[in-house]
Structures are given as structure tokens and as C-alpha cells.
Amino acid sequence: MKRVYLTGFMGAGKTTVGRALAEQLCVPMIDTDSYIEEKIGKPIKQIFVEEGEAAFRRYEREFLRTLPPDKRIVTTGGGMVIQPENREWMKQTGMVIYLHCDFAEIMRRIADDDTRPLLSNQLEDLQRLWEQRLPYYSEAHIVIDTTGKRVEEVVQEIMEWIKKTENRQE
Template sequence: MKSIYLIGFMGSGKTTIGKALSLSLNLPVMDSDEEVSRLTGKTIVEIFEGEGEVGFRTLETKCLRNLPVENFIITTGGGIVLKEENRQWMRENGKVVLLDASPEEILKRLEGDKTRPLLIGEKETKVVKILSERMPLYLDAADVIIDTTDKSVETIVEELMNRLKFV
């Protein structure tokens, strides 16, 4: 089975759903951001501070190409879709699932989170702006779209497993 790539904005549920889906499908899960951190020995915030977003995106692409393309669930960083080559790689090497959520839901989920370098400052304005910029890219990459707003983890996983049967 090809790997399953979970994409979506920060706070859309990629990590949580990835872990739950891993249990349901009995497949291992890997997180692209964790792999970037592991390979560099730095946190995502440290990479953004030291190398900027461009430097981070370069590392992210390199890491993506080294992740397993079979029998894994891959949770990705919210900006992985910014590069066309990443979208193409995921489409060619797996099933791509967009986890979507309303801006209000995302803000609720990210409340108190200090690990998101792109959200320093005016969170509400930034979430709406970045989400609207990225949505066409998410849609371009996705084989399946699941709205996670106001849904339990169990409901999302069940819906996702049903939808994956037809992809």
C-alpha cells in the first residue's frame, strides 16, 4: 500500500489523526517536522530563527523525499504544499488527505501554543490570511478532503478510512 500523506493547516488535526489512523490501520506514523528536527538537531523554531522560512522549506523538501513511500502514514507540516515539487511528490508516491478546519476551530486548537513560528503576533488575522493563501495548494495536492471541524477523532478516522477505500 502506498503511504498516506496527511496535509492541512496547522491545528487541522494532522498529528492527532495520524496517530489514531496508525492504530486503526496498523501502520507506523512519521511526522515530517519531527524528521527535520531529528536530522538537524534543532527545533522548527530554531531553524526558522537561524535559516529563515526558505532554509526550513529546503530541509523539509529534502526530508520528504527520504520518508517511506509504502506502508506509512506521514503527517506533514502545514506549509509543505508551498513547493510544487512537494505536492507532486506526494501525489505520485501516496494518497494525499487534506484535513480541513474552520479558522475559528484552528484558533481554538492552537490557543496557548508557542511553537508555531508563523503565528507570532496577530493570530486571527494571520490564520485567515495564510489559510486563504494555502487553500488552493492544499486542494491541488489532495486526493481526499475531510473537514475536521467539530468532529471527534473517531468520527474523522472512520470517515477517512471509508473515503480511502475509493481512492
């Protein structure tokens, strides 16, 4: 198995699915947002306030390339895909899976989460951001819809796809 990158908008289930998938595959998982917070020494929300979004995107780009090279699940921040070099790096170094979720369900899932810096935007702005990112997310090797699904169902779909992909490569 190659490295697996999970991409998608905030609230799509990347971290939750990533943990369950890592457990199922018996590989480590790393969340890029947590990794950045650990390396920089402050929460992402604070990075956005003190240094701005451009600095955070630079950290994403830099730290993506410093992740350990072993087989693992990598859950990415929702904006990781907006930089072409990140999309290209992920495709070259692993399998990219876009976890799609309908916007209305995303809003329900993240309604009470105050750790997300972009949540302070108006609903219309968030929907526009989601729509702008859709083409980037869609560049993934596969799209898995998480809307209305349990974590176990999503993990099962991913496991089946990984097995098919590996069988084709043998």
C-alpha cells in the same frame, strides 16, 4: 494501501488523526516536522529564527524525498504544500488527504501552543496565510472536514475512503 499523506493548516488535526489512523491500519506514522527536527538537531522554531523560513522549506523538500518508502502515514507541516514539487511528489507516491478545519476552530485549537513559529504573526496575517494555502491543500485526492468532529469520526471517514479507493484499483 499506498502511503497516506495528511495535509492541512496548523491545528487541523494532522498529527492527532495520523496517530489514530496509523494505529487503526497497523502501519507506522512519521511526522515530517519531527523528522526534520531529529535530522537537523534543533526545534523548528529555532530553525526559523537561526536559518529562516527558506532554509526550513528546503529541509521539507529534501527530507520528504528521504522518507522510508514503505506503507505508512505521513503527517506534514502546514506549509509543506506551498512548494509545487512537494505537492507533486506526494501525489505520485501516495494518497493525499487534506484535513480542512474552519479558521475560527483552528485558532481555538492552537491558542496556547508556543511551539509554532508562525503563531507570532497577527491574527489577520494567519488568516491570510490560511486563505493563501487553501488552493494548494485542495489539490489533495480528498478533502475531509475536521471542524467539530471527534478524531474517531475523521479516522472512520478516511478508512471508508481508503477502502473505496482500493476497491476501485482492484
